[in-house]
Amino acid sequence: MNKTGKIGRRLGGRTGEPFTFIFDDSTIEAWPGESVAAALLAAGQVVLRIAEDGGARGVVCGIGLCWECRCVIDGRPNVRACMTEARAGMRVRRQQGLE
Amino acid sequence: MTAPRIVVVGAGPAGIMAAREAKRRGAAVTLIDEALRPGGQIYRQGDAALASSGVGLPEELAHKRTVLEAFAEVAEAAEAVDYHSGATAYAVFPGPQLHVALADSSRVFEADALILATGVGERAVPFPGWTLPGVLYAGGVQAIMKAHGVRAGDRVAVVGAGPLIIAVAAQLAEAGAEIACVTLLTPLRVMARRPLGLWAGRGVVREGMAYLRQLRRAGAPVLEGWVPVHAEGAPAVESLCVARHDGAGRPLMGSERRFDVDMVAMNFGFTANSELARMAGAEVRFDSVRGGWVPVRNEFGATAVPGVFVAGDGAALRGAFVAAAEGRIVGAAAVLTAGGKGTAELHQELAAEFTERRSHQAFQDALRPTLDLPSGVWSWATDDTVVCRCEGITQGRLRQAVDEGHVTVNGIKRNTRAGMGWCGGRTCLASVAALAAQGQAGPPAETPPMRPRPLARPVPAGILARREP
Numbered sequence: 001m002n003k004t005g006k007i008g009r010r011l012g013g014r015t016g017e018p019f020t021f022i023f024d025d026s027t028i029e030a031w032p033g034e035s036v037a038a039a040l041l042a043a044g045q046v047v048l049r050i051a052e053d054g055g056a057r058g059v060v061c062g063i064g065l066c067w068e069c070r071c072v073i074d075g076r077p078n079v080r081a082c083m084t085e086a087r088a089g090m091r092v093r094r095q096q097g098l099e
Numbered sequence: 100m101t102a103p104r105i106v107v108v109g110a111g112p113a114g115i116m117a118a119r120e121a122k123r124r125g126a127a128v129t130l131i132d133e134a135l136r137p138g139g140q141i142y143r144q145g146d147a148a149l150a151s152s153g154v155g156l157p158e159e160l161a162h163k164r165t166v167l168e169a170f171a172e173v174a175e176a177a178e179a180v181d182y183h184s185g186a187t188a189y190a191v192f193p194g195p196q197l198h199v200a201l202a203d204s205s206r207v208f209e210a211d212a213l214i215l216a217t218g219v220g221e222r223a224v225p226f227p228g229w230t231l232p233g234v235l236y237a238g239g240v241q242a243i244m245k246a247h248g249v250r251a252g253d254r255v256a257v258v259g260a261g262p263l264i265i266a267v268a269a270q271l272a273e274a275g276a277e278i279a280c281v282t283l284l285t286p287l288r289v290m291a292r293r294p295l296g297l298w299a300g301r302g303v304v305r306e307g308m309a310y311l312r313q314l315r316r317a318g319a320p321v322l323e324g325w326v327p328v329h330a331e332g333a334p335a336v337e338s339l340c341v342a343r344h345d346g347a348g349r350p351l352m353g354s355e356r357r358f359d360v361d362m363v364a365m366n367f368g369f370t371a372n373s374e375l376a377r378m379a380g381a382e383v384r385f386d387s388v389r390g391g392w393v394p395v396r397n398e399f400g401a402t403a404v405p406g407v408f409v410a411g412d413g414a415a416l417r418g419a420f421v422a423a424a425e426g427r428i429v430g431a432a433a434v435l436t437a438g439g440k441g442t443a444e445l446h447q448e449l450a451a452e453f454t455e456r457r458s459h460q461a462f463q464d465a466l467r468p469t470l471d472l473p474s475g476v477w478s479w480a481t482d483d484t485v486v487c488r489c490e491g492i493t494q495g496r497l498r499q500a501v502d503e504g505h506v507t508v509n510g511i512k513r514n515t516r517a518g519m520g521w522c523g524g525r526t527c528l529a530s531v532a533a534l535a536a537q538g539q540a541g542p543p544a545e546t547p548p549m550r551p552r553p554l555a556r557p558v559p560a561g562i563l564a565r566r567e568p
Contacts, residue, residue, distance in 0.1 A: 006274070031149070034249065035247055059235055063140055066488070
């Protein structure tokens, strides 16, 4: 399947089949090549973590330097959503403090 | 004589050009890069499944092609470069010896010359509310557009200093976002103080003008001489308050304007990723506009540490064109030096590359005043603003440490834990240094940065344990 033009927050073309992964209680649509962070941002999900100080945090640098977007992905804590490619059936969870 | 072993860290314009040059001159080249695809931050590439969103104007895209073609040449050479993507260089030891975390194991690379082309990260200036989800670095927002074809918000404020702000705002508008406001600390017209530099960079200037026209067409207010005051919202950003500043960066009360937004993109310049060079023992000097503490090196990129070279923005921020020219100089110099060639021969052999680097440098000098941060910006954070995001250390806690007499970066770090978290101090270094400098009543140049310790990046213990021979 090919897709061109803007759809929602997605711009430019897409090839391949869209798929879904789980983020806490939500089902998130993603396209091949997107990072977990990009798919979440496209879905309007910006709160990715609750920091040790209780504050909500999300993507900041987008390139793997700041580690603010670390999530629990397939059971593994402290995985950067911005550096991880989204895959079908992945289970992503908001990280709560130190995990 | 066996071929010299050249290890390059970073596959952006400087690293790619250095690797190609070293390869052409007969070296055995290893190229280590943290990203999955070459190009660096500036020429970031998406997955093949995502058609290029075409973010960027013709001159930039043409240079991107040149750099990526150079990479293809490197990769397709008969005896291909030993290229490791998704690999994290986490330590340098004498030798030089580079320690690298691969996907599932770690490996040590011994080098005759190590070329660090590690680039820059965005410099943060904390303000109340800057830790709210939805407040991102502007370069990060651009990276998510370029590499993933996604815009991170629908109604956006773009705030900061320097021309990147204009480019990102225009690209967001192009991507369909509504631009609530654009604020620039310093009016871009200060660049006119260096007309020759502007002429040298006329291609880029034309692009900048095109971006400004695009913003005007989109009806986006471009506020020059304005700064962010605070972001609010729960649990994510919902509004941003901005104000005129007093010339020293402090907001003028009474001039505030509030915008409803679902994303804030901010950029206040860049910080050199100099931790590997510092770990290798390279001396640093302070240059507020060119990346903060940057490694000291000669005109060929050589530091005083034998066999350790630095190239590109990580050595002094001057953009992709300078970085690519410099990559060629440093790649050649590393091979020629290993072969015993002297300075005079190097100058003769690399005259054309030196001329090219100089021509791009002139424009970078014209940009300089747009990126200067007045001291007042470091007072935007209030006592309860979290400055060290990793450890949750507030401005108030940092000020307390300064009041107690901890007036060096390392002293504040030891006393408060600021800079000891996941990011390795990258995010809060500039803020902590500014506070230390205030405590010393001196310029930040005199407070050395945090001491870099292995690991330069967090690496799972299992990967360290699985060391390849």
